[in-house]
Amino acid sequence: KAGVTQTPRYLIKTRGQQVTLSCSPISGHRSVSWYQQTPGQGLQFLFEYFSETQRNKGNFPGRFSGRQFSNSRSEMNVSTLELGDSALYLCASSRTENYGYTFGSGTRLTVV
Amino acid sequence: GDSVTQMEGPVTLSEEAFLTINCTYTATGYPSLFWYVQYPGEGLQLLLKATKADDKGSNKGFEATYRKETTSFHLEKGSVQVSDSAVYFCALSDRQGNNRLAFGKGNQVVVIP
Numbered sequence: 255k256a257g258v259t260q261t262p263r264y265l266i267k268t269r270g271q272q273v274t275l276s277c278s279p280i281s282g283h284r285s286v287s288w289y290q291q292t293p294g295q296g297l298q299f300l301f302e303y304f305s306e307t308q309r310n311k312g313n314f315p316g317r318f319s320g321r322q323f324s325n326s327r328s329e330m331n332v333s334t335l336e337l338g339d340s341a342l343y344l345c346a347s348s349r350t351e352n353y354g355y356t357f358g359s360g361t362r363l364t365v366v
Numbered sequence: 367g368d369s370v371t372q373m374e375g376p377v378t379l380s381e382e383a384f385l386t387i388n389c390t391y392t393a394t395g396y397p398s399l400f401w402y403v404q405y406p407g408e409g410l411q412l413l414l415k416a417t418k419a420d421d422k423g424s425n426k427g428f429e430a431t432y433r434k435e436t437t438s439f440h441l442e443k444g445s446v447q448v449s450d451s452a453v454y455f456c457a458l459s460d461r462q463g464n465n466r467l468a469f470g471k472g473n474q475v476v477v478i479p
Contacts, residue, residue, distance in 0.1 A: 299466045312466070346410075355400075357402075357409040
């Protein structure tokens with residue numbers, strides 16, 4: 255069965271621009287979470303969506319936002335990009351928290 | 367808040383050696399515990415999990431036991447291979463309605479032939 259699909263794999267953006275990343279979860283998974291991975295801060299939780307509603311949010315500024323569509327696909331948006339936003343952005347989907355989370359391969363965002 | 371602590375620094379060992387990566391956690395309630403592995407240029411893969419005290423998760427020769435009394439979930443493998451070279455992350459989910467993972471910093475494992 256298909257895994258979690260993230261697009262694009264790589265992005266290069268300029269400071270001040272905005273970016274939208276996409277995530278298609280495994281079929282039947284209604285929960286989609288986003289994480290930011292950097293060498294300095296490690297893996298940090300951004301937000302989680304379930305049935306088109308944001309259920310949890312991490313400690314990130316309002317420039318980071320997301321949404322989930324009725325087919326469970328999710329997007330995250332980062333506005334007014336800063337150099338420090340350069341990171342690997344990972345999406346994960348799950349049925350329940352106890353079941354385990356399946357991660358996509360990530361989108362590597364570079365801000366120049 | 368909930369947190370996970372992994373031992374500092376990379377781990378370098380020879381093929382067929384015994385691997386241990388320590389993981390301890392702090393959480394209210396009874397979290398679910400996970401080990402994830404990340405190969406270069408890829409996302410995270412779930413390696414094993416345990417959802418209650420004394421559960422043992424196992425997969426591909428790796429094992430970890432949920433120890434509530436020591437709040438630990440150490441990862442072990444009896445005989446590593448070069449293909450086990452990767453970064454290993456310990457994580458917890460608090461199951462208190464917060465469907466999020468808290469990760470440790472990760473350990474780079476390098477297996478030398």
